[in-house]
Amino acid sequence: MDNDGEEDEEEFGFSRNYFLAKELGGSGKKSARKLSEIDVVDEQELRAAVSNIEPKHENEIADLMDSYKTMYSEWVFQLRCGFGLLMYGFGSKKAFIEDFASTALTDYSVIVVNGYLQAINIKQVVIALAEALWDQVKTKRKTPSRDLPKVQQPFNSRSMEDLLAFLDGSEADENDSFVCIVVHNIDGPGLRDCETQQYLARLAACSHIRIVASIDNVNAPLLWDKKMVHTQFNWCWHHVPTFVPYKVEGMFFPLILAHGSATQSVKTATIVLQSLTPNAQSVFRVLAEHQMSHPDxxxxxxxxxxxxxxxxxxxxxxxxxxxxxxxxxxxxxxxxKRHSDGQDCLYIPLATEALEKLLLEMGQ
Known part of the structure; x- marks a missing residue:
């Protein structure tokens, strides 16, 4: 009973201190400081500092990677059975997935797609897969190349439907002939739209295609419906945290604590201007055109x-x-800005090149 009384007293004291702290915190004046007042560093300087950070727990991470290598044969078996491999977990999975592809998938053609890039041409990916499959079939068949059925037209001139039909068709009649597509960050910005995900799902469902992909966003499964997950991608989920920094993937994103590049500034300004009224945009254009024509x-x-x-x-x-x-x-x-004659003048804090690009973006 005494212990229960002490626990109740401690709990009561904690609650009282919590509400007292909230009350005192709310009674003070709000800070007048702004996020824009933070003294941030140059992006190149920050990236250089980040690259010089010494890695930790290298031995433990190496042991972890070795444990994943013992699963390579099981993963190949799953691919041959028609499943797709989806790797998730904290840390960059780029290096170890490419190690798996280069050591365990040597009998098959492998196409790598870097989903962390800002823009990806999905049709070019499908064309590369079709060409790789055709080369693989010609290599495996014992029939002389002159006796092989000829492709009706070059793959790069075919439609997406024809390409997908070829990857799922009987022209490549070898049971064990498939091309593996490795997709780093299938939830990346270049692949995140609905149409691209639909094409990837249809691609994964083709009889001569196998897919190995990684995800890093906790909301990535929201990209797919039930049919895509269980019928088309047919995922085997593997939790493979690596604790490796996202150095390569992070190169294509602006750093929060650094000054943004001109491209990023233009993109941000475009988004803001698109949210304003047409008249407001026109007023901004007047100011921008004056600044460009009077740079001095x-x-x-x-x-x-x-x-x-x-x-x-x-x-x-x-x-x-x-x-x-x-x-x-x-x-x-x-x-x-205060003019030398005392009057207030307006200016846009962008370089001339960035301003030209912004006006082009606004005109689209």
Whole structure:
């Protein structure tokens, strides 16, 4: 009974301290600091610092990789039985999946797709698979090449439906003839759209295709429906954490603690501008065109911007212009600089090349 009383007292004390801390925390003044005020470093400098970080637990990770190598023969058997291999777990799986492909799949053709890239042409992938399968069939058959049935037309001129039919057809009649497609980050930005995932699922269901893929996003299974998972991909899930840094995969994403590149700044500005009204976009274009045509000036005076926009019927009053400028300043699209003669001037904090690219993006 005494112990229960002490536990109740401790629990009560913890609860009281928790609510007291919340009360004191809410009573203080809110910080006026902004995320934009953080003194971030240059992206190249940060990447160089990251690359110099010494790896830890190398021996333990090496032992872990060796334990996965004992499963290679089992994974090949699963592929030959018609299953797809889906690797998940913390850490980059790129190196060890490629080691599996280079050591255990030497009897088959292997095509590698890097899903962590920003853009991937899925049709080019399918064409490469078809060509690899055709070369593999010609190599395995004992029939002289002149007696082989000729491909009706080059693979690169065929439609997606014809290519998928070939990969699933009887032209490659060897029972053990298949091409393996290795997809690093099948949940990556270049493969994440619905249409590409549908093509990948149909591809995985072809009789002469086997797929080995990795995922790193916890929401990756939401990309697939029940049919895709159990009938087309036919996944065998393997939990294979490697604890290896995502060095290669991370090269194609901007670092949070670094200054963004010009490309990233243009992309961010485009997204923001697309969320604004057409009139607001037109006002921004006026300012951008003035800045590009007067690169030596310190900015565009506010009353000049008002006059031009009023003449083009983009605004009806100074109040309307001020509302647009407030949106621009809140999103850090536009900054105010004090001119040498004392008047306030507006300028866009982008280089000329980035500004040209932004205007092209807006015009699309």
């Amino acid at each position: 000036e310190e900015g565009m005076p506010i009353h000049d911007l008002y006059s031009v926009c009023r003449e083009r019927f983009l605004i009806s009053s100074q109040v309307t212009l001020n509302s647009h400028l407030t949106e621009f300043k809140d999103h850090e699209l536009v900054k105010i």
